[in-house]
Amino acid sequence: MSVREEFDQWATSGKDRGMEDRHWHTAKHVLARMPVEKGDAVVDLGTGSGYALRALRERGIGRGYGLDGAPEMARNARSYTDEVDVGFLVGDFDSLPFVDDSVDHVFSMEAFYYAADPHNTLREVRRILKPGGTFYCAVNYFEESESTHAWQEHISVDMTLWNRSRYREAFREAGLYVAEQDVIPDREIEIPPAEKFPTEDWESREEMVDRYRTWGTLLTVGVAP
Numbered sequence: 632m633s634v635r636e637e638f639d640q641w642a643t644s645g646k647d648r649g650m651e652d653r654h655w656h657t658a659k660h661v662l663a664r665m666p667v668e669k670g671d672a673v674v675d676l677g678t679g680s681g682y683a684l685r686a687l688r689e690r691g692i693g694r695g696y697g698l699d700g701a702p703e704m705a706r707n708a709r710s711y712t713d714e715v716d717v718g719f720l721v722g723d724f725d726s727l728p729f730v731d732d733s734v735d736h737v738f739s740m741e742a743f744y745y746a747a748d749p750h751n752t753l754r755e756v757r758r759i760l761k762p763g764g765t766f767y768c769a770v771n772y773f774e775e776s777e778s779t780h781a782w783q784e785h786i787s788v789d790m791t792l793w794n795r796s797r798y799r800e801a802f803r804e805a806g807l808y809v810a811e812q813d814v815i816p817d818r819e820i821e822i823p824p825a826e827k828f829p830t831e832d833w834e835s836r837e838e839m840v841d842r843y844r845t846w847g848t849l850l851t852v853g854v855a856p
């Protein structure tokens with residue numbers, strides 16, 4: 632199944648809003664760290680419901696561009712805001728529809744690892760960023776977070792499983808400095824007491840703690856020279 636088929640289904644079944652609710656627990660901390668200034672141009676790769684750009688508009692960014700490979704995601708995102716300075720477009724991480732040195736910041740939450748060629752996507756991000764521009768790349772699916780590995784079995788799109796150092800190396804290979812790397816725990820999700828396990832989703836409490844409190848979201852920040 633293609634990105635379009637897989638994620639159009641998610642959008643039409645309302646999963647885009649569900650992701651927004653869950654991802655917000657850590658995405659809001661990632662967004663809070665972004666050094667956006669009034670008037671900045673920001674691209675959100677794999678925008679889903681578009682919540683990140685709505686939040687950044689409240690901080691005064693200029694133009695926001697939410698790119699997504701699933702037309703239904705982009706359509707839904709458009710319907711969730713009246714902001715004329717935020718636009719949603721259908722496109723692929725392989726070829727970003729922006730000219731060189733034109734964007735102040737790129738954000739991406741839980742989307743980068745779906746890129747067919749993640750090294751090429753990083754080079755594309757580097758190409759469109761202005762000197763000093765940043766890429767805030769946040770993922771929940773990464774090697775150290777072992778309980779996430781099974782996700783691939785439930786998704787028809789190939790996913791890239793990198794560890795922390797692989798992310799840093801790949802950013803550098805694409806010509807980005809690595810300014811920061813961090814894991815941001817999800818402290819909001821409720822974890823039931825041990826006697827409630829196993830649950831529908833979790834074998835043990837330890838596994839759930841590992842997923843959310845120990846690892847959570849991996850953030851890698853690249854800066855264009």
Ligand SMILES: C[S@@+](CC[C@H](N)C(=O)[O-])C[C@H]1O[C@@H](n2cnc3c(N)ncnc32)[C@H](O)[C@@H]1O
Nearest residue numbers: 638650654677679699700701723724740742745
């Ligand atoms: C797991 S969702 C995350 C959405 C949103 N960023 C969030 O935090 O809720 C991943 C999104 O990336 C998009 N996506 C996946 N692969 C893509 C690709 N190669 N090009 C463009 N968009 C892609 C999907 O359509 C989907 O909307």
